[in-house]
Amino acid sequence: MPTVLVVDDALFMRASVGNMFREWGFEVIGEASDGREAVELYKEFQPDLVTMDLTMPVMSGFDALKEIIQQxxxxxxxxxxxxxxxxxxVDALEAGAKDFIAKPFEALQLKAVVQNVLGSYEM
Structure with missing residues (x-):
């Protein structure tokens, strides 16, 4: 079962994205509400996938991305x-993000992006 870390400062977004992944057979190994927490959880669990909000308090998603990709x-x-x-x-993709999706989005849009990033995994 693939693992995912859901990062967003909005509780509603974390819940809705997490539920999508659970329906697709993922284990949601953690949720973070800021970039600093995301980096710490990534180090601890090293999930197969991370969804990272860009604009968050404490540390932005962009800064968290750079720190995760560096390590x-x-x-x-x-x-x-x-x-x-x-x-x-563009900056995030150059820094190592595999893909992106714009809010608001539908479950099928996110699913297509996830399949693109993870390749052959059946969802």
């Missing part, structure tokens, strides 16, 4: 952004 170059991180943050997305 774990093969980490699979999907950035989640609000519309209109395209410049930051």
């Amino acid at each position: 774990f170059p093969n980490a699979n991180v999907i950035m989640i952004t609000a519309l209109g943050q395209q410049r930051v997305i």
Whole structure:
């Protein structure tokens, strides 16, 4: 069973994204509400996949991404952004994010991005 870490400062987003992954057969090994917490949980669990909100308190998703990729170059991180943050997305992809999705999004959109990142895993 693949594992996922869900990172978003909004409890509603963490709950809804987490529920999507559970329906797809993932184990949600953790949830983080800021980038610092995300880095610590990644180090502890090294999940197969991370969904990372871009704009969060304490440490941004972009800074958390850079720190995770620096220590774990093969980490699979999907950035989640609000519309209109395209410049930051280019930076995030250059920093090692595997893909991104813009809020608001449908479950099928996220599923397609996850399949693109993880490859052949059946969902």
